[in-house]
Amino acid sequence: MGERILIPLLLSFNCLLFALAQDATNDFAVLKSLRDSWQSQTLNWEGSDPCNGWDGIKCNKNSRVISISLTDIGLTGQLSGDIGSLSELTNLDLSYNRGLTGPLPSEIGKLKKLSRLILVSCGFTGRIPDEIGSLQQLEFLSLNSNNFVGPIPPSTGNLSNLTWLDLDDNHLNGSIPVSSGTTPGLDMLHNALHLYFNSLQLPVFLHLGKNRLSGEIPPKLFSSKMTLIHVIFDSNKLVGSIPGTIGLVKSLTAVRFENNSLDGNVPQTFNNLIHVTDLLLSNNKLQGPLPNLTGMSSLQYLDLSNNSFDESSFPLWLSNLKNLTTLQMESVNLNGNIPISLFSLAYLQNVVLRNNNHISGTLDIGSNYSNHLKLLDLKSNSILDFKQRNDQLEGITIILVANPICTETGAMQEGYCNMHNIISDTKPQNKCTFGTCSPDQILSPKCKCGYPYTGTLTCRVPSFLEGRNISSLEEDLTHQLQSNNLPVDAVSLVILDPLSMLEFIIQIFPQGQDHFKQEDISRISLFMGNLSATSAFNFITGNQGGPKDSRNSSSTAIIIGAAVGGCVLLVLLVLAGVYAFHQKRRAERAISRSNPFGNWDPNKSNCGTPQLKAARQFSFKEIKKYTNNFSPDNDIGSGGYGKVYRGTLPSGQVVAIKRAQKESKQGAPEFKAEIELLSRVHHKNLVSLVGFCFEREEQMLVYEFVSNGTLKDALTGKSGILLSWSRRLKVALGAARGLAYLHEHADPPIIHRDIKSNNILLDENYTAKVADFGLSKSILDDEKDHVTTQVKGTMGYLDPDYYTSQQLTEKSDVYSFGVLMLELITAKKPIERGKFIVKEVRSTIDKTKELYHLHEILDPAICSGSSLEGFEKFVDLAMECVEDSGVNRPSMSDVVKEIEDMLRSVGLHLTSESVTSTSSSYRYQEVITVSSHQDHPCSNESFASSAEHLYSKNEPS
Known part of the structure; x- marks a missing residue:
């Protein structure tokens, strides 16, 4: 009887062992298939046992693969659908491999045990497969910084265990999906309410920023059942009002809706969000009364700038926000005095109330102002007097440019009337006093030369940086990396966007060597990715310069031994050796002259x-x-x-x-x-x-490849692109930022020497990119004032100072840029039919008349769809750039600041613009609103009518 029972049990056990062995063998075959579809110089997947020494592979006790973690190892190729056969896989992280392209295979939906899918900063394209909704165990889904297109799969709402959804920085479009009948949607993510961790509800992070999502934000998206922590929808194409239901999600700490086209009133239900520290609603079309947000007692960072709120006196409730550190209310129709009580808020650092406000009277920040106050920007208001003296406010930047106190009272000599640039947070200059690095190395903050691991770091929650300077942030990141046993000596941060100070280049320097090993880079990438998951940052990897891993030095010892052993022979052959050496050097020099890339690696x-x-x-x-x-x-x-x-x-x-x-x-x-x-x-x-x-x-x-061609083709109509006034300002700003980078941030600085409309390219978002560096010159340390060089450039754009003196400076590029600005408003060549555009504009300008009396020479298309807000300032700036003497021209960083101000002003009056693709051509649906020649900025009758005629067709001419 016992034998009859034992034999089937043994058979069953053997079958089980056989099945486990088969599964392990299958996993091995799948990994081999993946390896065959990828290329990598560093991936070590050799041998017959993936669970023993294969890079990034972890297995369970049954030799089944449960984790693949291959971050930043230079993988190229596509992710094979065979990945779906790894049935025990719980973690898949292929982040920071830009060479991984193609679609995300639908077979990903077969990984029923997957809890973490992390594909940050790869090159994936196509749609996110609907099968993603089959991953019921998924807790962490990060697909940000790829090239995914199409809508967000509604099936994502089926991921009941999901606590982190990050789809930032893709090309996703369509509306935000919510459930309807049998169709799921993102509103169903509230099921995470039932998950607990250390006796606390698991938070949910919803990051959908920097995409092309459109339509309205569905009220159903938010409910009291949700445990959302972040709602980040910035930089999309969302319209309609902000739903009041957002006030039901009382767990929120960060809300970002900036850079959309939202309108209507700000819902008063925001006052229910007592834990929100960051609220950014800037650059929308919000209307109605300025919201009273007294109930948001945790607010630290508030930005309501560039909306169309009703005119109102300065809101007293702001003084009740005890935790406020940054207040940005630029261009929101404020008037009256600023109460002294605002400046007494204990943590206040930055107050930006510039442009299109009407703050008036006497500015008084009182005697009990915050010890942390760094910036008070009231440019272009109606301030008549300032109670404090400038020298009493050491360490605080006060900007009162374009107020009556500066323009009408003779106070222009005061610092607050002359300061055009916001003084951003800077760190002490490197005080290293010895030596310099080789050209391919960088000096670390600890005065060591090396090859840093470089990437970009974007802060998603601005309040995280409040109260921290760059140096302290560097020290904190260094400490965190070292605490995780990573061979890091120092971290250096460089601000990419001085205006917001939320984007940095990060350089991580190695410890005890001049470069990181590949395994160290992978571990650092993994750590920085996990740091991003703490919600404060988004890390995008770059690369490490310099040599790869050092080879074993034993070969050197062998060579030395052989040299010693054969020294007698070496003496006998020395004459022949010297002769051969000289012959070799002659050959190398000849090869180098004909092909300098012979040793290029x-x-x-x-x-x-x-x-x-x-x-x-x-x-x-x-x-x-x-x-x-x-x-x-x-x-x-x-x-x-x-x-x-x-x-x-x-x-x-x-x-x-x-x-x-x-x-x-x-x-x-x-x-x-x-x-x-x-x-x-x-x-x-x-x-x-x-x-x-x-x-x-x-x-x-x-x-x-830059898809929309040259600016010249756009201005002449050759490319069929419609450039409204607002778009022209954005093009000017992009080109100016590129030049400012060359002049002030390249090392050594670079002068372009050939700025012209043919060398400005426009991408799919009409972002300007400076191209063609064939004539560019670097400015070496002994050439800080100028470079004496043969004159090169394009006639019409050429700086007369440079032409006559042959002394090249950055101001030569500024002159060319000024000509480009005039080309932007006239669509004329710099020299056309014997007329020079600079002289023509200079002789036509009449500042007492509308549009400076330039109607006859302006491009008729300039009035398509938007008013010419800031036009006169644009012309003034262009004429400053083309001053005959270089010393009278602004720097490119000054130009950037001025154009940024103009663009913010224009943002208030943009009409609806859209460019939609129809087959292979574009249809423009931009409306010309010239209702009255008396009140329209393009009021010259013939000019306005020609603009209407030019763009009355659906197809571009």
Whole structure:
């Protein structure tokens, strides 16, 4: 009897063992398939046991794969659908591998035990698959900073265990999905209410910012059942009013709706959100009375700027917000006096009430003002007097420019009347007194040369930075990294956006060596990703310059031993050796002259420069393949340099390839110098260099593809792009920011020398990118004042100071930019039919008349869809830029600040603009509102009528 029972049990046990072995074998096969679909120089997946020594693999006791964590190891290729066969997988993290492209496979929905899916800052494209909603155990879903398109899958609402949903910084469109009948939606995420952790409800983070989401915010999205902590919907295309139901989610701590098109009143139910520290509603179309937010007692960072609220006196309730650190209410129709009680708030640091407010009377900040107060910006108000003296307020930046106190009372000599730039938080300059680093290394805050690991860091919750300067933040991050046993010596932060101070370049320096090993980079990326998950930051990786891991030094010892052992032979052969050496050096010099890239290895040298991404060297054969043998169908333009072709890399990235014609080719050393310069600059308003080709007497540069072509084509109508006044301001701002970066943040600084409309490109969002650095010059330490050089540039844009003296300065670029500004408002060439645009505008200007009496020479399209708010200031700035003497021109950073002010002003009066794709062409649905020539800024009758005629058609001419 016992035997009859025992035998089936043994058989069952053996079957179970066999099944487990089969499953483990299957996992091995799946990993091999994944390895075959990827490329990586550092991935170590060798041997027959994935659970023993394979990078990033963890297994359970049954040898089943439960975790794949491969952060920032240079993976390229696509994620195979075979991933769905890893049935025991609970964690998948492939973050910071930009080369991972293509769609997220639908088979991801088969991973029923998956709890963490983290694909931050990869290159995934296509739609997020609906099957994502099948992952019932998923707690953490981060797909931010990819290229996903299409709508948010409604099935995401089925993820009842989800506590973190981050889809920021993609290209998602459509409306925010909510449940309807049998269809799920994001409003169903309240099921996380039933989860507990250390006796506390698990919070839910909802990050959907920096996408293209449209439509209204559904009231059903919010309910009292939710435990939402963050609602971050900034920088989308949302319309309609903010639903009052948001006040039901009392767990919220951060609400960001800025940079949308929301209108209507601010709901009073915001007062129920007593835990919210950050409320950002700026740059919308909100109307009605200014909201009374007295109940939001935890508010630290409040930004209501650039909305259309009713005119009102300064709100007294602000003085009741005891935790307030930053108040931004720019252009919200405020009037009257600022109460002294506001400045006595204990933690107050920044007060920005500039532009299109009407704050008047005497400014008095009292004697009990906050010890933390750093900035009071009241530019362009109606302040008549200032009770305190400037020297009594040490350490506080007061800006009263364009107030009557400065313009009418003769107080222009006061510091607060002359200060045009906000003094941002800066850290002490590096005080290292010894030596300098090699050109491809960077000096750390601890005076050590090395190759830092570099990326960008964006603060999602502004209040997190309040009360912290840059130095303390660097020290805190360094301590956290070191506490996690990471070989980090120091962290350096550089502010990317001085206006908001929420975006940084982060450089992490190695300890005990000059570069990080690959495993260290992966661990740092993983830590920074987890830090992002604490909600304060979003980390996007860059790269590490310098050499890779050092090789074993034993070979060096062998060589030394051999040299010692053979010293007698060496003496006998010395004459032959010397002769061979000189012959070799002669050959090397000849090769270097003909091909300076002979020893080029961007993976090791990073082009000899500190940078975020190395320039790749392509073969001629590769370039031919990417352009379909330079097919005429891929010919997208030509210029003085040669022809430009569209190409597609194996990763799917579209690039623009500039192929030099014979007469425009540079010498080989000069071509290499240009590539090294381009590899050193990285900014969103500069066209990025992807790589180059130097082979078969060819000189080709491979750039990122910028879809909307040149500014010149847009102004002449060749590209069919409609440039309203607001868009022109944005183009001017983008180009100015790119130039300011070259002049002030590149190391060494760079003068472009050829700023013109043909060298300004527009991407799909009409962001301007400065291109063509063929004539650029670096300013070395011994050339701080000017560079004496042969005059080069384009006639019409050329600085007369530079032309006559042959002394090049940054102000030469400022002059060219001023000409570009005049081109933006006239759509005329700088020199056309013998007329020079600068002289024509200068002789036509009459500041006593509307639009400075420039109607006859303005581009009729300039009035399409928006008023010309700030036009006169724009012209004044352009004329300052084209002053004959360089010393009378502003710096590019000054230009940036002035255009930013104009753009904020325009933001109040933008009409509805949209560009929707129809097949392969664009239809414009921008409305011209010229109801009365008497009150419209483009009031010249013939000018207004020509604008209406030009854009009365649906299709661009």
